[in-house]
Amino acid sequence: MATVERIPKKFFEYITGSSGICEIRVEASSNIYRVFCFFYKGHLVILINGFQKKLRKHLKKKLN
Template sequence: MKRTVVFYKTADGKCPVREFLNSLSGKAAQKVLWVLRLLEELAIIPSTYFKKLTENIYECRAQFGSMAYRILCFFVNGSEIVLTHGFIKKSQKIPGSEIEKAKAYRKDFLRRRR
């Protein structure tokens, strides 16, 4: 199954995922981009790289050295994955504030897409 990965943009044109990727070192950014390519190319994505967090929010997971990178996302029309934003995971549990941010971005995306 071929999926399309889309970067969410705010109403004022900011792209949180691109800003996150630009903040990473070259090799860390390459690893995260490699995981994003898996989302597009693999029919079944291993849970090492992709996990459902809530009813509509998922996380893309990339590990580089001792750092855990996460990009939250959601599906549209079953084959389109919209990446909302990224962060460096610093604890066992994903912070609720990050999930809430992804939910708000999803709501905004769907409202503006109509």
């Protein structure tokens, strides 16, 4: 765990076309998780929904 000035885009990104909804990406062991959130009053992060991602995109492309 470390303190950083700016979170890399790989882990945190605003959803295009939304009004302030963000996606947090977490990798733990071989699992990938996504959590949607937004900032409340600039400092408080409100978590909306989360899920475990089952397949990676590049694997899906290989199957097609």
